[in-house]
Amino acid sequence: MAPSRRSFVSLSWAALARCPLPSFCLFFWMLFNLFPNAHALSPSPVDVTPPQNAHSAISAVVVQDNFLGISFELNSFDTLWGKSPQQMPIPIQNYLANLRARIHSPLRIRIGGNSMDSSTYVSNQTQMIVLTDPNAYFNDVPVDFGPTFFDVLNAMADVVGEMQFMITLSMQDPQNDTDVIDLAKAARDMLGDRLDSMLLGNEPDLYAGHGTRANYTIQDYIPEIGEVLNDLRNSQYGNLIPNTIIGGPTICCTWNLSDVLDAGLTQYPYKYYTLQHYPTHTCNGPNAKNTNITYFVSHTNVPVFAQWQSKGIQMAQSANVPVLMTEYNTVSCGGSNISDTFAAALWAVDVALGFASYGLSAAYLHTREYQVLYNLFDPATPDDSMQPGWRTGSPYYSALFLSETFPHDGAVVLDLNLDNSIYDAATTVAGYALYGQNGTVCERLVLINFGDDAGTPRSFTLPPGIAHSAGVRLLTAPSIAETMQITWAGQIVGRNGELEGTQSTQYYTRCANGCNISVPGPGVALVLLGATEGDSSFYVGNSTVAGIVGFQEGSMGVPVRSSSLPKMFGGHERACVWATAGVVVLGVLHALF
Numbered sequence: 001m002a003p004s005r006r007s008f009v010s011l012s013w014a015a016l017a018r019c020p021l022p023s024f025c026l027f028f029w030m031l032f033n034l035f036p037n038a039h040a041l042s043p044s045p046v047d048v049t050p051p052q053n054a055h056s057a058i059s060a061v062v063v064q065d066n067f068l069g070i071s072f073e074l075n076s077f078d079t080l081w082g083k084s085p086q087q088m089p090i091p092i093q094n095y096l097a098n099l100r101a102r103i104h105s106p107l108r109i110r111i112g113g114n115s116m117d118s119s120t121y122v123s124n125q126t127q128m129i130v131l132t133d134p135n136a137y138f139n140d141v142p143v144d145f146g147p148t149f150f151d152v153l154n155a156m157a158d159v160v161g162e163m164q165f166m167i168t169l170s171m172q173d174p175q176n177d178t179d180v181i182d183l184a185k186a187a188r189d190m191l192g193d194r195l196d197s198m199l200l201g202n203e204p205d206l207y208a209g210h211g212t213r214a215n216y217t218i219q220d221y222i223p224e225i226g227e228v229l230n231d232l233r234n235s236q237y238g239n240l241i242p243n244t245i246i247g248g249p250t251i252c253c254t255w256n257l258s259d260v261l262d263a264g265l266t267q268y269p270y271k272y273y274t275l276q277h278y279p280t281h282t283c284n285g286p287n288a289k290n291t292n293i294t295y296f297v298s299h300t301n302v303p304v305f306a307q308w309q310s311k312g313i314q315m316a317q318s319a320n321v322p323v324l325m326t327e328y329n330t331v332s333c334g335g336s337n338i339s340d341t342f343a344a345a346l347w348a349v350d351v352a353l354g355f356a357s358y359g360l361s362a363a364y365l366h367t368r369e370y371q372v373l374y375n376l377f378d379p380a381t382p383d384d385s386m387q388p389g390w391r392t393g394s395p396y397y398s399a400l401f402l403s404e405t406f407p408h409d410g411a412v413v414l415d416l417n418l419d420n421s422i423y424d425a426a427t428t429v430a431g432y433a434l435y436g437q438n439g440t441v442c443e444r445l446v447l448i449n450f451g452d453d454a455g456t457p458r459s460f461t462l463p464p465g466i467a468h469s470a471g472v473r474l475l476t477a478p479s480i481a482e483t484m485q486i487t488w489a490g491q492i493v494g495r496n497g498e499l500e501g502t503q504s505t506q507y508y509t510r511c512a513n514g515c516n517i518s519v520p521g522p523g524v525a526l527v528l529l530g531a532t533e534g535d536s537s538f539y540v541g542n543s544t545v546a547g548i549v550g551f552q553e554g555s556m557g558v559p560v561r562s563s564s565l566p567k568m569f570g571g572h573e574r575a576c577v578w579a580t581a582g583v584v585v586l587g588v589l590h591a592l593f
């Protein structure tokens, strides 16, 4: 499919040719083209023409409404979810509930990472997590963890709503896998049906590079997987894998999925094949590449990134094994200064839809310990997660957006190549169509305006005959560099993970003969075709489950209203004023168009 290209440059060339005073017009033409922002002043409408059906989709995989999951590193898990079922911080309950309330399927949660791969399950330990190596390298912190870990997972799902959990079984020492067997036994017993999968090994393609295993290769790995599966099948507790529940290889970097499958992984019964990938890293500090905000607002980069393992994904599809991206985010090794910006939020939405359109069945946004820049949320202080005043990272807004994006009965996602955005680096838009289960009816659109234009809207033109009406919700911010004033459907996340403000949805009622959907730059719109005011197409309601009260240190269990707490979380009030100002500015801009 090649939609007609309607870039400003080609329009202005045409205008130049018709110009009565060529030199005068040439001046303006140069002005516009020398200063790319000038384009934004009168951006041309974007044609949105979804194909009749999604059968043209390269790798049509049906994705569920819980496509977007969250991935946690084990070592910091208790600082986010709490240290026991009685001490689960109110903000994390609300953060997770906001996502849970917007989907019907269980919320996907993965706990793993290098940390879980190098940690030990200690079945008689009462504390949830104990750090065992104070000098550990910060990207790989081993811990001892006990059954309280599973108690907390269950308690959270009881409060927030159903979840499906994915944990990691270590492959670092397959000769001595007694601990792996104990962990698998405990996970099965304690999580029951909530145990979605056990991923065998984490990033084995880095074992050699990290010195975990000398000269470790795919040829060493395949038979070792067989040994551990054999031990799981014939454990002292009986068969721990009677159903297909194992996932892997969870490669990130130097191996190819196709090579791992060819080398023999396909001989084992796997529930999922798993990948983890980041476009860049900051393991050696910031540099021009990992601080390049432009990369993250250039849609041409997305198909390349999303198709990182296209050959393996195709092989998996022929074998009917779903492929999941069990970790992704902007910049690995802790994020850079772009990781908490609105650009990162737009990118995380764009890439998730890219993954769906190129054959992945789920994707997990990764979050880590306090102050990692790409985190979805951070406690107010590193040592006490019970305090209110959590920081919401821009990727959390992506998760919020994506939890409303997918229809409850499944969808096939197609990159529309809007304005040739797959190929043309100068394009500042992108768009996806979501088709119902059977791929015949376009039900939803996601329209992205990457323009860093202080909210200036761009028109996306729907053709006649696609829908009589459309409901639109917007994820917006004043600029792509913004880290705080981000809103989803008019709401902003407050200091206890609660959504503040009135939920807003715009309805376009005259679309039968085509209509222009207006998307501010920067911003991304979720468009529900056929939705009308008063129907129940969009999620409506209050997803705050744990109230908006916080706990003060030293008064455990005694709720204190946030407003009565000392003003140590300064900036918040100011933030609200800015949010209001932003809405007013947007409102004015809207009135002008």
Ligand SMILES: *[C@@H]1O[C@H](CO)[C@@H](O)[C@H](O)[C@H]1NC(C)=O
Residues within 6 Å of the ligand: 124, 125, 126
């Ligand atoms: C846990 O069990 C191990 C071995 O059975 C024992 O050495 C250890 O003292 C026990 N720890 C606790 C806290 O009971």
Ligand SMILES: *[C@@H]1O[C@H](CO)[C@@H](O)[C@H](O)[C@H]1NC(C)=O
Residues within 6 Å of the ligand: 120, 176, 178, 179
């Ligand atoms: C096997 O692993 C357990 C726990 O992971 C450890 O305590 C034990 O020392 C290991 N045994 C050998 C022989 O390496």
Ligand SMILES: *[C@@H]1O[C@H](CO)[C@@H](O)[C@H](O)[C@H]1NC(C)=O
Residues within 6 Å of the ligand: 214, 215
């Ligand atoms: C790993 O490979 C290096 C270089 O190829 C070799 O010198 C070394 O002996 C190997 N180590 C092991 C444990 O096989």
Ligand SMILES: *[C@@H]1O[C@H](CO)[C@@H](O)[C@H](O)[C@H]1NC(C)=O
Residues within 6 Å of the ligand: 254, 255, 256, 259, 311
């Ligand atoms: C992985 O596959 C890509 C594309 O087929 C290829 O360029 C690359 O060299 C492969 N990597 C390895 C480690 O074989």
Ligand SMILES: *[C@@H]1O[C@H](CO)[C@@H](O)[C@H](O)[C@H]1NC(C)=O
Residues within 6 Å of the ligand: 288, 289, 292, 294, 295, 296, 298, 301
């Ligand atoms: C930054 O990203 C843009 C868009 O992908 C690219 O054209 C440019 O070369 C990148 N710059 C650096 C320093 O990586």
Ligand SMILES: *[C@@H]1O[C@H](CO)[C@@H](O)[C@H](O)[C@H]1NC(C)=O
Residues within 6 Å of the ligand: 286, 291, 293, 337, 338, 341, 481
């Ligand atoms: C990030 O840091 C780089 C290098 O110091 C700087 O050029 C860039 O403006 C910063 N970007 C943001 C969004 O702060």
Ligand SMILES: *[C@@H]1O[C@H](CO)[C@@H](O)[C@H](O)[C@H]1NC(C)=O
Residues within 6 Å of the ligand: 436, 437, 438, 439, 440, 441
């Ligand atoms: C496909 O799904 C749509 C709803 O999304 C339905 O209207 C249509 O009848 C279905 N077509 C077939 C062939 O099942």
Ligand SMILES: *[C@@H]1O[C@H](CO)[C@@H](O)[C@H](O)[C@H]1NC(C)=O
Residues within 6 Å of the ligand: 045, 459, 461, 462, 513, 514, 515, 516
């Ligand atoms: C969309 O907006 C453009 C430019 O403002 C206008 O020319 C066009 O007629 C509009 N299309 C529809 C379907 O309203």
Ligand SMILES: *[C@@H]1O[C@H](CO)[C@@H](O)[C@H](O)[C@H]1NC(C)=O
Residues within 6 Å of the ligand: 542, 543, 544, 545, 546, 547, 548
């Ligand atoms: C949402 O629900 C929470 C918990 O029941 C309650 O504290 C809060 O006041 C509600 N918010 C609104 C806007 O109704």
